[in-house]
Amino acid sequence: MMSNEHSMRRVTAIRNGTVIDHIPQGHALTVLEMLGINDKTSVPVSLVMNVPSKKMGSKDIIKVEDRELTQGELDRLALVAPDAHVAIIRAYTVAEKMTINLGEEVVNVVRCTMSNCITSNPREPLPHRLKVISRFPLQLRCHYCGRTQNLVELVKNVI
């Protein structure tokens, strides 16, 4: 098995930006979708999937250049990869390690997917509250209508 250090060399070190490591295997594309990184994104993005990992067996890694994740983006990331490691890189060195926290409730990160839920009325001044039922695989339950929903459904409803 290759060492973690060796596997990291699959993509080059970045000068400035964000490295998201320890993404569950096969979930890197979902992370990109949750972070709104798509074909309109102009900054360089590197992605490796199915990299051997001592801790996880296999994992995915994403490097986004010239962009530092915001707290809101970390909250979204927590839904897909609650145990990911996020490092902010400045001048080729780790300037900051950011903590992901998927608590007991997710507030104003995603909207309930039930079309007839009271939360689907944009005029109501309410917080979008979903209780965490399971971290991985993700299952959230709407505080209002009680519907349990998974990541596949929720990824389209990011706020």
Add this chain to the structure above:
Amino acid sequence: MGGLITMDDLTNEEIIAILDDAERLLPVAKGELYLPLLRGRILGNLFFEPSTRTRMSFETAMKRLGGDVVNLGDVKTSSVVKGETLFDTIQMVDGYTDIIAMRHPRQGAAQYAQDSARVPILNGGDGAGHHPTQTMLDLFTIRQAHGKLDGLKVVLAGDLRYGRTVHSLSHALTRFDCELVFASPELLRMPRDIVADLSAHGAKITETEDLYSMMNDADVIYMTRIQKERFSDEDEYAKVAGAYKLHSSDLNDVKADMIIMHPLPRVDEIHPSVDATRHARYFEQAFNGVVARMALLCKLLGVSVPKNVEKEGSAL
């Protein structure tokens, strides 16, 4: 306690205590005794969807206990048509009343109202979500007939997909170890997330399209109307309309003490010939809405129902 949004807001012990209160309040509900336990209290009736039984039984319950009622009235003539949010409506009625009974077309509306209100909210139905006060009167009716709730075999039939009464009732019956049979057309099956949730709580569930083969060892058959208003597609409705039509001739081999319930209104799922059989219990069930809601109003307003109602009450 706060309000009553789902049956999860009540423990089994609280359910039994409320049913006991309701039983003692029967002579008051029937108008045989006057017991103004809620004198000076005001109920706000906020029905954003049509309702006959729920709205009227809440109003009757409050008035039988000496309380008063203010109504939102027809939504078409209220501020709702001017674009008022539910939040703003609740803020206003919260200031006018001591307790609110609410029905709303959207799921989760009752919880949202409770989050932003000072007074308790009684969920009188939120979309296809929950209808816990109906469940309380259903449980009262079942216990009245069988003397217990535990271990009964209950067949729920008809629209199990959109029928909020059966969603709340099946949760409650699971907590009392009842065996559940879900009889519905394929299109109107009980939602998968509800079945999964019930199963996770140890429910014994049989799902079938064949209602008639499941009736003979049932203790309760709970019929529901296939709700045309919940279908956006007329063709889909036409496929399932009239799926079950219970006739007195279908009841030859059922248990002698089996009861047939229905939240009403019915269309054609129970033939009028059933009304005269000893099994029909839906009109008593509708009356029980008053007594169950009386007990709930007392509970949520923190008013104790006296142990000896006959002694405390006075003749009208």
